[in-house]
Structures are given as C-alpha cells and as structure tokens.
Amino acid sequence: MARRPRLVPWRAAGLVSERQVSGDDVVRSTGWVFNNQKGPGLTLEEFVATGDAEVGSYLTVFGLRSPDLDKQSLVEIGCGIGRMTCAFTREVGHVTACDLDAGFLERCFETVGRFGKVDRLRTSRVTDGKTLDLPPNSADITFSYITFQHCDPDDALELTSEAVRITKPGGKVVLNYRARGRGDAVLIPMSKVVRGLFSVPKLGDWLSQKRIIARIGWQANRLNPDEIIGPLAPLFSSVEVWRNPKSNFAGRGAITQSFIGVNPHHYWVIATVR
Numbered sequence: 001m002a003r004r005p006r007l008v009p010w011r012a013a014g015l016v017s018e019r020q021v022s023g024d025d026v027v028r029s030t031g032w033v034f035n036n037q038k039g040p041g042l043t044l045e046e047f048v049a050t051g052d053a054e055v056g057s058y059l060t061v062f063g064l065r066s067p068d069l070d071k072q073s074l075v076e077i078g079c080g081i082g083r084m085t086c087a088f089t090r091e092v093g094h095v096t097a098c099d100l101d102a103g104f105l106e107r108c109f110e111t112v113g114r115f116g117k118v119d120r121l122r123t124s125r126v127t128d129g130k131t132l133d134l135p136p137n138s139a140d141i142t143f144s145y146i147t148f149q150h151c152d153p154d155d156a157l158e159l160t161s162e163a164v165r166i167t168k169p170g171g172k173v174v175l176n177y178r179a180r181g182r183g184d185a186v187l188i189p190m191s192k193v194v195r196g197l198f199s200v201p202k203l204g205d206w207l208s209q210k211r212i213i214a215r216i217g218w219q220a221n222r223l224n225p226d227e228i229i230g231p232l233a234p235l236f237s238s239v240e241v242w243r244n245p246k247s248n249f250a251g252r253g254a255i256t257q258s259f260i261g262v263n264p265h266h267y268w269v270i271a272t273v274r
Helices: 005-019 023-029 044-061 085-091 102-115 153-166 184-197 203-207 211-218 225-235
Strands: 073-077 094-099 121-125 139-144 167-178 236-243 255-258 266-273
Touching: 005 102, 023 044, 023 102, 044 085, 044 102, 073 085, 073 153, 085 094, 085 102, 094 102, 102 121, 139 153, 153 167, 153 225, 167 225, 184 203, 184 211, 203 211, 225 236, 225 266
Parallel strands: 073 094, 073 139, 094 121, 139 167, 236 255
Antiparallel strands: 167 266, 236 266
16 A cells, blocks of 8 residues: 555554553553643553543433443444543444554554453454445444544545445444634644654654644644535435534534534534435
8 A cells, every 4th residue: 555644643653552561651651642641640541531431421412322222333433542442342232443553453452451341342444544444334323533633634524434334224423523713724734744744754753742743733624514414415314413502513404403512623423324
C-alpha cells in the first residue's frame, strides 16, 4: 500500500503506544490520551473510567439500551487503546473494535482483558483509513466517537458510508462529527503543516506524545450535518441530529435533539438503516 501522508500522525501515535510496556505506561507517558496530563499517578483504570461514564450516558440518552443488548453486535470505529471498548464489551454481546494502527488494537485487547469482557471482543484493522474489512449487514449498532474529525474529508465520508453498509436493516449508526467553527480558518491549515512534521524521522514520534500539537495535527476536517445525511438519506428510515443545547447544528429532514453531554463543537448523526 502506498504511503498516505494524512495517516502518518495516527501511525506515529500507534508506534509510540506499541513501544510502551503496558497500557498504564501509555497513559502516563502520552498526554494526548489523558487531558494533556502526564505522570506516575495516572492509571489505565482511571482512563477507562472516563469511557465507562460516557458509554453509559450515550447508550441511555440515545435510546440504545434494548432488552436484548447483550445479544446484539456493535462495531466501534476508532477504538484507540480501548477507553470506551471496555464498557461496550460489558453491555453488548459482540464487539468489533476497529482502528488504523495495529499498535492501538493490541493495546485495546490488553485494556479490555483487564477491564472488560475480552471473550466478546474481536478487532479489525482499517489499513487504508477508509474501508472496513467487515461484511455487509453484520452489526446491530455501528458507533464512532471523536474519530471522523481526524480523517481526511473524503475518508470521513467513505467511513460513514461503510458504517451504513455494515449495519443491518433496522440497526443504527451512531456517529460523531465536528462542525465548522470560527477558528477553523486558521486551525485547519495549521493542522496540515503539523501533519507534515509528523513525517520527519524522530520528530514525528516526539510530536505524537505532545497532546496539544498532536490534536492540532489530527484536526483534518469539518463537516456539517447535510454533508453527511444528504448522500445517504435514501438509506435511512429515520435520522436524528443530536447537539449541545447551546449549538444550532441541524440537518435537512432530520429530527433535532439536544443533550448537555455533547461537546458544543460536535454533533451526532443517529440514523436507523432502512
């Protein structure tokens, strides 16, 4: 596969994760996984606890807690080292965790082995950054959080289509995006420069451990709801856009919902696949 520059930041971060002895070392040494904090007092358990809280909220607020949830299948796009995956394996019968880098997937297995139900977990690598190596109509729920904004716009749209492809008729896609804001005229061009620096030997590894710099480099796109919903509308029987009460994001033909737990810059597209 040809080297794709826009994937370099993720591969650098995955390599740093892979080099650590344990998941605890990852959260202690890489500020990008833990609110820009580093230090010996941080633990993987605390990191997972932040995911537990969010998964619990989203499953409840988004109406995903069906009586047979422990018999359903869920695909998580962008699992990282398993912050939310652990909670998913405790709630859902079959979980497939997807990510770009093999290092993240190895750490995800370790994390779920300690804090989740690893017998419910399988992983799938998104080698090209846009295609899911999963069969069609195979997931009851396809979920992604704070991942698509880090993808090239075309890749984000392709992954969205892939999420719909693998979801069963009557199943739901639950996908998070970041919309355009005032600072993006500066931030998005800056992110391209930072991603270029990730390609520099040794410098890329160092940058991937700096949360603020890494997060700038990962800000690869901004998509509004209509850009997501419009091309896929015929494939949905119902669509909701969930936003923070202080936000004004909306999608044509979608029901607008609000939840204070949504980041004011983000929104969720929650759709039932036809």
